[in-house]
Every structure is written in structure tokens, then in C-alpha cells.
Amino acid sequence: MNFTYHGLEHKPMIIAAVVDPNTGEQFGCKMILDTGCHKTSFPAILASRFGHNNDHPDVVKGIGCTLGGDCHFYTHTVKIGLLDESEPVAEDGKAIIRWLSKSDSADFIAEFKSEYGIIGRDIMREWKSVEFSDMDKPRPKIQIVT
């Protein structure tokens, strides 16, 4: 399956669906495609929005490494979905997801202060290819083959 998206904010950033496989709930999220990041990540503050609790005793916690130094993360169960290009949302207001990741976990990082997530290589390795073009244009083109 082929997907062609235009990036937001002059970046390789797309609108993706974040899906909680336990409840089936879907959330829209801006996500940067970062080939330098091995694990899909979100700001920790978004965990509760996706139905998770960073303070739950069963949540896997740890210390990782980022460009900014050590970081504290919480691992939660989420899948990433790619939206239909022609009709991303159905008439009933629900997202139309054409591809859903097999990977079902992401790190929620305490020091990550933003309103977007990062799609890392754990998701990208499930794709056949990803290509960036027109990177000097306001809306870079991102082509994903799954």
C-alpha cells in the first residue's frame, strides 16, 4: 500500500492515528518521522490523554538517552495508524486507518515537552520504504510504502 502525505510546519511531520489496542480508542497526533530515533516516543503528558497512567505500579519505567541527555520514560501500549489520504475521517467522525503498526508500545518521555510524537525506526522497519522529497519546500512530500 502506498501513502503520499505532505508534511506540516515545513517538517517531515504527518498527522497519524494513535490507537489504544485495548480499548480501540483513536487519537489524532502530529508525528515527526525521525530516522535517527530507534523507538517511537511521545511526551509523557500525552499518556493520560491516550488512556494511560504513568503512575500505575505496573507501568514499565526507565532511564533512556536522548540528544538532550538522560531522560525518564514510561512505556505504554499504543499502535500507530496511517490515515487514508483521500478521506482520513469518516462521516461518523471516526478515523479511517489504512495501515496499523504491529509494534504496540511506545515510550512516553518526561523531559519531552511538546504536542507531537516521534515515529521511530521500530515503526519504520515495518514499512517497505519511506522517502522524503521537496524538503526545501514549505510542504515536504513523504511517501511511505507498506
Next chain:
Amino acid sequence: MKVLICRLAGLPLVSAMAGSLLITAGMRKKARMSGYDKLMLFVEKSTEEHPRSKVVIDAGSLTVVATGKEGEGLESKIREAKSGGRFVIVSQKSDDALSCNMHTFGL
């Protein structure tokens, strides 16, 4: 000579027709903007219009359902917007100069 005159006279017509076709093609191209592109443009525009706030967008109706800052009841507004399983996007203007390094990681 007559043929030449006819050909020359026909040029503007051909040119006009070609121009018309190009305009039509251009309109078709514009009309063919994908649903994803419409959503993306709406998210960008709404975020630009509220540079100091988080913007809660109903992606189905392309409407801004709430704006605000964290800790100002924004989470309850998001939960309300999501009622019935609607696909909601929360957006915030990111700082280009600092994103992905100092600002992103709270340094």
C-alpha cells in the same frame, strides 16, 4: 498563402483553447486536493491563529472545538470533544529554532 493566413488566424484560437485547457487542468488539480491535505491545512491554519495555546480540533468537521493551556481544563475539553469516538487532534505551534533539541527536551 490562404492556408498560411488561416493557420496564423487559427493560432490565437488554438492558443486560447490551450490556455483554457491549462486553466481547467489547474482547477481540476486544485479541486483534487485530498482530504488529508485539507485536514493538514486546517490544522496548520488553526495552530497559527492561536500561537500561544493548544488547539483542539475535530478532524471530522474541521472545527476548532476548544483552545487553552495545559492545566486550564483543557483535558476535560478534549474528553468532551472525543465523545462518541470522534477523531480529535490537539495541536500547538512548535518553536522551529529550538525544536528537537533544547526546547523539546526541556533544557
